[in-house]
Amino acid sequence: MAEETKAPAPAGSGDAPTxxxxxxxxxxxxxxxxxxxxxxxxxxxxxxxxxGGRGPGGPPREGGRKFFRRKKVCKFCVEKIExxxxxxxxxxxxxxxxxxxxxxxxxxxxxSPHQHRLSAAIKQARNIALLPFAGRAS
Amino acid sequence: MNRTYELMFIVRPDMTDEDLDKLIxxxxxxxxxxxxxxxxxxxxxxxxxxxxxxxxxxxxxxLLTVEGGGAVMHELERRLRVTEPVIKFLTVRIDEEQKRLxxxxxxxxxxxxxxxxxxxxxxxxxxAPAETPxxx
Numbered sequence: 001m002a003e004e005t006k007a008p009a010p011a012g013s014g015d016a017p018t019x020x021x022x023x024x025x026x027x028x029x030x031x032x033x034x035x036x037x038x039x040x041x042x043x044x045x046x047x048x049x050x051x052g053g054r055g056p057g058g059p060p061r062e063g064g065r066k067f068f069r070r071k072k073v074c075k076f077c078v079e080k081i082e083x084x085x086x087x088x089x090x091x092x093x094x095x096x097x098x099x100x101x102x103x104x105x106x107x108x109x110x111x112s113p114h115q116h117r118l119s120a121a122i123k124q125a126r127n128i129a130l131l132p133f134a135g136r137a138s
Numbered sequence: 139m140n141r142t143y144e145l146m147f148i149v150r151p152d153m154t155d156e157d158l159d160k161l162i163x164x165x166x167x168x169x170x171x172x173x174x175x176x177x178x179x180x181x182x183x184x185x186x187x188x189x190x191x192x193x194x195x196x197x198x199x200x201l202l203t204v205e206g207g208g209a210v211m212h213e214l215e216r217r218l219r220v221t222e223p224v225i226k227f228l229t230v231r232i233d234e235e236q237k238r239l240x241x242x243x244x245x246x247x248x249x250x251x252x253x254x255x256x257x258x259x260x261x262x263x264x265x266a267p268a269e270t271p272x273x274x
Contacts, residue, residue, distance in 0.1 A: 080246075082242050127228050128226060132188040
């Protein structure tokens with residue numbers, strides 16, 4: 001739980017009137033894949049979140065530097081995967097944070113109908129010990 | 139009532155293969171008497187569990203695909219519950235999901251065919267309304 005409370009804090013500081021720190025822009029170039037766990041602080045996948053790119057309401061950016069955020073797309077719509085099954089724990093593991101939580105779709109970009117099936121499948125997989133309820137799979 | 143279920147269960151890892159086969163065959167023999175049939179038996183092998191179950195860290199996964207009504211599953215689950223080496227099981231009904239997938243597949247296939255062929259039936263449809271005012 002400690003990571004959970006910690007994770008949003010740096011994001012909030014990035015939103016402060018002072019220009020966003022440089023490193024906030026860098027890691028977003030590699031697209032909507034989220035590698036769980038290569039970032040030391042917190043278990044959130046790196047795409048989305050962050051709070052670096054604000055919409056029109058945000059503070060004006062220094063030097064007119066354009067910030068480009070890739071549009072998140074639903075993996076299941078793009079790859080035409082309809083069969084979201086609890087047995088496919090490797091695929092489901094992509095949508096589970098390191099703490100074992102289901103990653104919200106505002107971070108993953110999964111569309112609503114697919115997120116529904118995805119969360120149902122993750123919960124089934126948890127029940128048969130394919131995925132952890134909490135924490136890393138031992 | 140014809141439904142399809144998947145029954146996944148985990149047996150303790152220190153079980154011998156003969157015992158496992160015996161366990162599966164007893165389960166199989168219980169199904170027809172309850173009015174169902176076993177479609178498929180799959181041994182998924184030994185796997186590390188995501189969390190500790192009855193002090194075990196790994197287990198042997200077995201997947202049964204069963205056709206039949208709820209009474210069959212009720213009987214199977216009762217048996218699994220009283221079977222000592224089975225540490226966990228999960229029943230999932232799959233026929234409705236399968237139906238949905240088949241439907242989506244059919245739609246996708248038909249779309250492919252339409253895009254492959256030039257629109258011949260569309261011309262017939264356009265010609266038909268043109269005739270009706272002439273006869274009236």
